[in-house]
Amino acid sequence: MSGHVMVFAPTPLLTVTVDQPSGQPEIHLHPGGQGVWQARMIVSLGGEVVLCTALGGEIGQVLEPLLVSEGVDLKVVVRESGCGGYVHDRREGSRQEIVAVPGQPLGRHELDELYNLALGEGLRAPVSVLSGPNDPMLVPADLYRRFAADLGANGGRVVVDLSGDHLAAVLASGVFFLKVSHEELIRDGRAADEDEEQLTRALYDLHAAGAENVVVSRADQPALALVDGEVFEVEMPRLEAADPRGAGDSMTAGVATVLAAGGDIRTAIRTGAAAGALNVTRHGLGTGRLDSIAGLVDRVRLVPAGGRPQERTTPDELADRAAGR
Structure with a gap:
């Protein structure tokens, strides 16, 4: 695959992991955060990434060469305050x-x-991924509303995996693709529970609010699209998870990569599902082999909800469903 994706990653993290796969402990340093993990998977899928971020403090000094080593075209704004990070022990x-x-x-x-930096790069890219901050307080939600509005008005396709106020902000401007988990929908009050009828109604609500295409992930259950x-169920083979984290970011990255290469949305969702499924079989977020992911795509199916074909729904009918009419 090839394609140019701008990834907006405002608050990258330094991740320090203590592990012991054999007899001796090991310490691993990596860049992390949603946007970084998404960019890593796009590169794994053969896409080209311009990663726009802000770095500062001692952690920022460590992060910069680590981010360059990810194979991205790194664009940096120097900030006065420091970046964040975490230390995990998985021995x-x-x-x-x-x-x-x-x-x-x-x-x-x-x-x-x-x-200004990310907008300029996003205007040159067919697809932009707006990744969320690692803490909502770090970047105001209205910045995302402006981003989605300016990129969309100039022909860009905006891809997001957001929740809370940041999701509401981008919906106000409109996005081409939204990925959200069922837990986030429940937490945000967009669904009462994980019942499929509730989640389906939430799909229509999100579409009416401004998301052209929507995927709701459901942990170990097939995603809804x-x-x-x-409305489809995204069916795929079950794989044993080594680390369940990171599937959503890998799915979003797979969608963005296919769209940037000129692919259609259904192929993009199937590729994203394959990337997410394969990622959980590995230790390392946003990682995966291109050949393995490509082999898995053929096993992913979009099955009409209820197992039967559905008639195409008009925009007016979508609005009626969202309103409960």
Whole structure:
């Protein structure tokens, strides 16, 4: 695959993991955070990434060469305050958090510089991924609303995996693709519970609010997708998980990569599902082999909800469903 994706990653993290796969303990340093994990998977899928971020403090000095080593075209705004990070210990087989530091909120001038930098790069890319901050307090939600509006108005396709106020903000401007988990929908009050009828209604609500295509992940259950007015279950082979984290970010990255290469949305969702499924079989977020992911795509199916074909739904009918009419 080839394609140019701009990834907006305002608050990257330094991840320190203590592991012991054999007799001696090991310490691993990596860049992390949602945008970094998404960018890593896009590169794994053969896509080209421009990663726009802000770095500062001692952690920022360590992060910069690590980010360059990821194979991305790194664009940086230097910030006065420091970046965040965490230390995890998984020597006992499970991940134990030792310490986590979110970092400081970006200042007004830093936000202006980062917005201008990322907007310029996004206007040159067919697809932009707006990744969320590692803590909602670090970047105001309205910045995402402006981003989605400016990119969309100039022909860009905006891909997001957001929740809370940041999701509401981008919906106000409209996005081409939204991925959200069922837990996030429940937490945000967009679904009462994990019942499929509730989640299906939430799909229509999100579409009516501004998301052209929507995928709701459901942990170990098939994801639900609303594409072209039809609701599908995303069915795929079950794989044993080594680390269940990171599937959603890998799915979002797979969708963005295919779209940037000129692929259609259904192929993009199937590729994203394959990337997410394969990622959980590995230790390392946003990682995966291109050949393995490509082999898995053929096993992913979009099955009409209820197992039967559905008629194409008009925009007016979507609005009626969202309103409960």
